[in-house]
Amino acid sequence: MARKKAAASADRTAARKAEVRKTAAKNPAPKRRPLKTAGSKKKTAPAKRASLGGKTAGRARVAKSSRVSKAELDARKAVIATALKMSSSGLSPGRSGNVSVRWGKGMLITPSGMAYDDIKPTDIVFVDGDGSFSARAKKPSSEWRFHLSAYEARSDKGAIVHTHSLHAVVLACAHKPIPAFHYMVALAGGDHIPLIPYAPFGTQELADYVAEGIGEIDACLMANHGQIALGNTLAQALELASEVEILAEQYMKVLSLGLPRLLRRRQMQDVLERIKGYGQHAQETKKT
């Protein structure tokens, strides 16, 4: 019985991988493999991440204590501040979108269905690494499974922003990933921003697609849904989500003029190398 289950699970995983490949094959640009970057080595092996968020996922447990440390309170406030910025910048229409930060073996995530203006630090939900959360807490965002699977897949990242931003959604609904039409695409860590296949919101199937999609890239479009962006910090994740939205809008406008001339793999590799040395810190380092 157990073997049958394992075999069925392996079949499903193989089918999903085939679906990912099929989606990629339909779109010429992302046929290229993501370029290797420094961060790509840190990803967790697929076999390990497949175990997370599975059997015990979603189980509500009784919290041992409702008291939180100053550090946790600050982290909860930072999640709220990021969600408010995401909302006020127009990246998340209505109550769509959600924000989380890695915390201990799990994460702190925005609650389900609450207006961002109304969220208090106590409303932010801690979801443990096995997918359990306190029965006394608010319900976590319905998308908590793919946040958790993303943290498992990318142990080098500490924060996630997921939005239904307008232009990212339009491309995602047209099943068009963002190719190397502009060098800024490299901000997501590769030579394109991929599109993961559709699966219903809140499902483990979608969580598996997300883990696969962001294996080596910090952002991806989600078919018929939206986008997800990862960062070392909440500020970085939000900034990347904003960049993805801008790139999506620019790409749509370029498409209205015809097919863009894409940058070559070698050119994008050069940009990725330059990005590593970009910023105030890198420049200061070079001066000394």
Ligand SMILES: [Zn+2]
């Ligand atoms: Zn969503």
